[in-house]
Amino acid sequence: MNIILSNASDEPIYGQIVRQIRSLILNSELDPGQSLPSIRQLAKDLGISVITTKRAYEELEKEGLIDSVVGKGSFVSGANPQFIREQRLKQLESKLADIVEESRSLQLTLEELFDHIRLIDQGMEE
Template sequence: MNIIISNSSGEPIYIQILNQIRKSILSGELREGDSLPSIRQLAKDLQVSIITTKRAYEELEKEQLIDTVIGKGCFVSGANQDFIREQRMKRLEKKLQEIIQDSKELNMSQQELLEYITLLFEEDQTP
């Protein structure tokens, strides 16, 4: 997990951390049970206040994306799979809308697009 902080961004640092960890979880880069850096270690790595990283982790915990185990650390939660699936479905929907728009610009019919997607899907299934 690589978190990049921008001091020129209009977003507070804890929001930048929160958004990047959330994105890593929702994209599947971080999976259920994966450990996160300790609050202190992340603060040290990013050269920010411990309070800043603690606030980001607290927000992730409120969203049920991570769990904190006293003395062990923070881990990606498995409790909120429906939320994660819904968020990933929203991302997929956005990508599909872009594909539909591109296909219209190419004057593809709905049937042509479906055939093309089916072909690609089937190619991906072959070992």
Template structure:
């Protein structure tokens, strides 16, 4: 798991970390049952406060994206698959809207975009 912290970002450090771990889980990069670094190890690796990483893990646990097991650590949860699916569908919808907007900028109608999409599906045999 690669986490990048930007000092130039207007987002607080904990939010940058939270967003990146959340995204890794929602994208499937981190899968159910996979262990996360300990709070202390993550803080050391990122050179941030243990309080910061603790806050991130607590928020992820509230969202039911991770589970904490006393004495064993934190793991990606497998219990909230519907939430993860909904979040992934939301990302797909956002990308589709971006495509529609960009198509409109170059003079394509929604039907033109759909035709192009259909061609791509047929070419890829999806």
């Protein structure tokens, strides 16, 4: 698992960890049941505080993406496919909101935006 942290980012370190692990799970790059590095090991690997990695794992556990077992470690949750789909849709909606905001700043109409999306989609099919 390759996590890249940026000290220049406005996002807190624990948030960067959560975002990247969430992405790995939702994109099926980490499989259900797969073990994650221990909190201490991840902290050591990233050169950060154990408290920071603990907070990130707690957040992921609250989201239902990982399960932590005392004495055994943390594992990717066996969340059902519908839950994973809903989480991915939530990410997609966030990206779409950014795209709509950007298109408004360019003064594109909704139809012009759809035309651009269609062109990109057609280009991906080829």
